[in-house]
Amino acid sequence: MADGGAGEGRPTRNGLKRAVEARLADAGIAAADDEARWMLEEASGLEGAELIAAGREPATHQEERRIAEMVERRLGGEPIQYVLGSWSFRGLDLFVDxxxxxxxxxxxxxxxxxxxxxxxxxxxxxxxxxxxxxxxxxxxxxxxxxxxxxxxxxxxxxxxxxxxxxxxxxxxxxxxxxxxxxxxxxxxxxxxxxxxxxxxxxxxxxxxxxxxxxxxxxxxxxxxxxxxxxxxxxxxxxxxxxxxxxxxxxxxxxxxxxxxxxxxxxxxxxxxxxxxxxxxxxxxxxxxxxxxxxxxxxxxxxxxxxxxx
Ligand SMILES: C[S@@+](CC[C@H](N)C(=O)[O-])C[C@H]1O[C@@H](n2cnc3c(N)ncnc32)[C@H](O)[C@@H]1O
Missing domain, CATH: 3.40.50.150 (Vaccinia Virus protein VP39)
Structure with missing residues (x-):
């Protein structure tokens, strides 16, 4: 499957990340690249190298839905930490809302x-x-x-x-x-x-x-x-x-x-x-x-x- 293309009409994870990054950047969010990646990680449960390895696979319906919800909240002005629902503090992964x-x-x-x-x-x-x-x-x-x-x-x-x-x-x-x-x-x-x-x-x-x-x-x-x-x-x-x-x-x-x-x-x-x-x-x-x-x-x-x- 072509990177960023659609398998059975579905975007790949890489394609979805690029689309999210573009929307965040258009809204003036400075760290659009990082934030799009964090959203993908949160929605897919995949981190770092795992996400890169799975980037050409189609995103699941659930991932798409979860990301759409996160993007809407972020564009509404909510801090990225609340949108993700967790944040790192001295290496601890803490739930925050x-x-x-x-x-x-x-x-x-x-x-x-x-x-x-x-x-x-x-x-x-x-x-x-x-x-x-x-x-x-x-x-x-x-x-x-x-x-x-x-x-x-x-x-x-x-x-x-x-x-x-x-x-x-x-x-x-x-x-x-x-x-x-x-x-x-x-x-x-x-x-x-x-x-x-x-x-x-x-x-x-x-x-x-x-x-x-x-x-x-x-x-x-x-x-x-x-x-x-x-x-x-x-x-x-x-x-x-x-x-x-x-x-x-x-x-x-x-x-x-x-x-x-x-x-x-x-x-x-x-x-x-x-x-x-x-x-x-x-x-x-x-x-x-x-x-x-x-x-x-x-x-x-x-x-x-x-x-x-
Ligand atoms: C600046 S936040 C710090 C939260 C956390 N310790 C941190 O560093 O991320 C201040 C915290 O103090 C709590 N707080 C405010 N007034 C307080 C009081 N009179 N007695 C105890 N806690 C209070 C707030 O509810 C809030 O959770």
Whole structure:
């Protein structure tokens, strides 16, 4: 069969991909090539080399239907991650939909910094071995877990930790629950709890947490209108906006964190590109040692605070 031609009137997968790419490009979507390939992969269940090998075969009716639905949603302005229904975060394939923020590369950096801080404290890091359980588990928290991205990335790298993943929003927590369930043996070390920041945690954890990580909402209310439409119209506002300054939730986390962290424990919080100075001042006023780390483009991105022993 000719590549891109039709077997019994049906387009090949390569032909379908080219048609999708052209429609996305016409609509001004910059990564039309990648997005068309991801849609084909999602619809066919074939990845990379498998899809290339099967490119000259006719697409199935089901693949065509699924792709038509995805293209329509994407052209309607929905983010590609929701259209695909999954997104990668530090190598984990996470289910995502409109109930949760789409995990961002900046947050991968937050996880990396949190892991470095724990390693500096002497905690063991590496892939967890499902055959060797540890009898000395220590607690860690991911507050405002959304899809569960941070919690699952941490549990994959901290073989001795038990991760508490919390969210105030029951709908978000349902997505995290699905991702924890899909993570196999790792999920056994993730505990999910609903509630307002630290109040979601059991009282027995007060003063015991060696690490707390959070990517809280940090957009100032007045900046909401200037967010890209793709974010504003599709991602949950509760995951993004934090009062007039954008720092209301950072302030809450910092203020309450001291009584939940173990002596010498670390609180690692994602912040906005221009919030470093204010965030450090809030943390130092609350009695922590604090510093800001920058992302790859040099923006303020992560507040790292140590609970003085
Ligand atoms: C910026 S999103 C981060 C989601 C996820 N951790 C990530 O990095 O992709 C913030 C999350 O905090 C949750 N959240 C907002 N206010 C909260 C509160 N008062 N207590 C706990 N979680 C809250 C939101 O529901 C949302 O899931």
């Amino acid at each position: 409109h109930r949760v923020l789409i995990p961002r590369p900046e947050t991968e950096l937050v996880v990396e910094i949190a892991l470095e801080e724990l390693a500096r404290r002497g905690e063991r890091r590496g892939a967890s071995d499902p055959w060797t359980g540890s009898s000395s588990r220590y607690p860690v928290a991911d507050l405002g877990t959304g899809s569960g991205a941070i919690a699952l990335a941490l549990v994959a790298e901290l073989p001795d930790a038990e991760i508490w993943a919390t969210d105030v929003d029951a709908d978000a927590l349902a997505v995290a629950r699905a991702n924890v369930a899909g993570s196999g043996a790792l999920g056994a070390r993730v505990r999910l709890a609903q509630g307002d920041w630290f109040t979601a945690l059991p009282d027995t954890l007060r003063g015991t947490l060696r690490l707390v990580v959070s990517n809280p909402p940090y957009v100032a209310r007045r900046a909401w209108e200037s967010l890209p439409a793709e974010v504003r119209d599709h991602e949950p506002a509760r995951a993004l906006v934090s009062g007039e300054s954008g720092l209301d939730d950072v302030e809450r986390l910092v203020a309450d964190g001291r009584e939940w962290l173990a002596p010498g424990g670390v609180l690692v919080v994602e912040i906005g590109a221009d919030q470093g100075g204010r965030a450090v001042a809030i943390a130092r006023d609350a009695g922590y040692d604090a510093e800001v780390r920058h992302d790859l483009v040099g923006h303020d991105r992560v507040l790292v605070t140590h609970n003085k022993s």
